[in-house]
Amino acid sequence: MQELLHPQLRLTGGDDLLVRGLPASPGAATGVVVLSSERALELAADGRQVVLVAAETTPGDVPGMLASAAVLTGSGGIASHAAVVARxxxxxxxxxxxxxxxxxxAGTVRFGERVVREGDPVSLDGRTGAVYGGTLSVSVAGPPPELSTLLEWGTACAGWVCGSTPTPPPRSTRPSPWARRVSDCAVRNTSSSANGCR
Structure with missing residues (x-):
């Protein structure tokens, strides 16, 4: 489900892995390194994508976090300030x-023996906890090809179901076609179980 809802990095196999941490908030983003909330706000106002990097974040960093494409910290876990605000x-x-x-x-970030300067591009995957040097492609969130197969199976099985389904919602509030088909399959399955149909 995470893959459906959040963007992901498109890895090529020769990607420059800088560091791994805890996957604190899902999604993927690229941007230039900034080391302060103030700098994040300044560059974001110019339309730049930034990744806020800090040892840890505090409530005073929230404006910069909100302006950033992603957040990377050296301490804290999935319940830390940075993780909770980012999620x-x-x-x-x-x-x-x-x-x-x-x-x-010095305006630098050290990852073991590697040194990255403020303004250098990085790419971050909040689902796996991996951080890469450089700008990687980011895939837009959307249903994977396997979901189409699952929905075709659900549509094909629709004739086996007994019972009625609820009245569809108004057109203005209807979900996307693939989401509606998943919902329809779930409703039909529930209806058939309630009526003792197989």
């Missing part, structure tokens, strides 16, 4: 990235 805002986040050291004076 609430629908932003991808990786927390507790091992070996991440932020040097504000």
């Amino acid at each position: 609430g805002a629908g932003k991808p986040a990786v927390c507790g990235a091992e070996g991440l050291r932020v040097d504000l004076a």
